[in-house]
Amino acid sequence: MSLDLILRVGTKLVLPFILLFALYVQFHGDYGPGGGFQAGVIVASVIILLSITFGLDAAHRIAPQPLVERMIPLGVLIYAGTGVAGLILGKNYLDYSVLSHDAVHGHELGVFLVEAGVLVTVAGTMTALFYAFAERGR
Amino acid sequence: MLLTLLAVVTMAIVRQRSLFGVAILAGIYSFVMASVLIVLDAVDVAMTEASVGAGVSTVLLLATLHLINSTETRPIRRNLLALFFSVGTGAILVWGTLILPPFGTPDAAIHKHVAPRYIADSVKETGIPNVVTSILADYRGYDTLGETTVIFTAGIGVLLLLHRARRRGRAVDEAEDRG
Numbered sequence: 001m002s003l004d005l006i007l008r009v010g011t012k013l014v015l016p017f018i019l020l021f022a023l024y025v026q027f028h029g030d031y032g033p034g035g036g037f038q039a040g041v042i043v044a045s046v047i048i049l050l051s052i053t054f055g056l057d058a059a060h061r062i063a064p065q066p067l068v069e070r071m072i073p074l075g076v077l078i079y080a081g082t083g084v085a086g087l088i089l090g091k092n093y094l095d096y097s098v099l100s101h102d103a104v105h106g107h108e109l110g111v112f113l114v115e116a117g118v119l120v121t122v123a124g125t126m127t128a129l130f131y132a133f134a135e136r137g138r
Numbered sequence: 139m140l141l142t143l144l145a146v147v148t149m150a151i152v153r154q155r156s157l158f159g160v161a162i163l164a165g166i167y168s169f170v171m172a173s174v175l176i177v178l179d180a181v182d183v184a185m186t187e188a189s190v191g192a193g194v195s196t197v198l199l200l201a202t203l204h205l206i207n208s209t210e211t212r213p214i215r216r217n218l219l220a221l222f223f224s225v226g227t228g229a230i231l232v233w234g235t236l237i238l239p240p241f242g243t244p245d246a247a248i249h250k251h252v253a254p255r256y257i258a259d260s261v262k263e264t265g266i267p268n269v270v271t272s273i274l275a276d277y278r279g280y281d282t283l284g285e286t287t288v289i290f291t292a293g294i295g296v297l298l299l300l301h302r303a304r305r306r307g308r309a310v311d312e313a314e315d316r317g
Contacts, residue, residue, distance in 0.1 A: 025185075030266045033181040035274065041189040048197055069297065076290045079283050094279040107264035111275040114282065121286050125293030126194050132300040133201035
């Protein structure tokens with residue numbers, strides 16, 4: 001326990017910054033390298049790091065397993081729903097230009113929603129896989 | 139230099155019998171690969187390679203090793219046919235690259251198709267400065283939807299396999315408790 005002290009404190013210090021970096025990668029993906037996929041993996045790595053240092057139960061308290069498993073289909077639904085929204089508003093599937101008052105804004109909004117969907121699915125899948133393996137190892 | 143390092147790591151992976159070592163070396167391989175991709179100016183791909191290849195898949199490999207035996211058993215006999223096929227396939231692939239245009243040629247077919255339009259118009263049409271993002275999420279939205287669905291399917295598949303085994307294990311426990 002006492003030997004873990006440095007690890008625990010270090011992890012606690014680093015975790016918020018990793019999460020912040022994930023958000024940066026997600027929302028700055030329009031301007032620099034990054035996007036939903038990379039950000040999703042980084043979010044999952046936050047949970048994985050947490051459960052390695054503080055145990056699986058601590059991670060379950062922050063990201064409960066049912067929630068994580070529901071995130072997997074939820075992301076795909078966000079992505080596909082963005083496409084359906086374009087369909088309802090009278091354009092082709094996944095045509096974002098009708099999502100906002102002018103076409104360019106619509107495209108930006110569409111890409112934002114789609115990347116959010118990718119983030120949710122990737123983060124959910126990676127975390128759920130880690131949970132599944134860790135559960136069986138116990 | 140980086141490619142030499144890559145070859146060294148690959149040889150080490152092939153020679154290594156301890157699967158723990160293999161998992162760590164696979165992480166190193168991905169990291170070197172990410173550096174190669176940065177040298178090739180493919181920053182987005184490099185980022186994915188570093189986070190997925192070097193990060194999460196190393197963790198998942200180690201988690202799998204936690205469940206199974208962690209040393210590779212020696213092969214019972216040398217499989218020369220497999221060696222022949224892998225060397226043959228590799229030779230055919232290398233032969234195929236010979237007819238490709240040299241790396242970086244501006245008038246190669248792939249740079250003549252839709253790429254000039256994306257580079258010229260994507261900022262005007264989508265308002266997104268990073269062309270990679272606008273191609274992935276907008277022009278090629280269907281492909282990315284497909285990729286997301288692939289991740290979804292893979293995740294659900296692995297979860298089904300692991301959960302079913304867990305439930306069966308629990309059933310066995312209960313049966314033992316009763317018996």
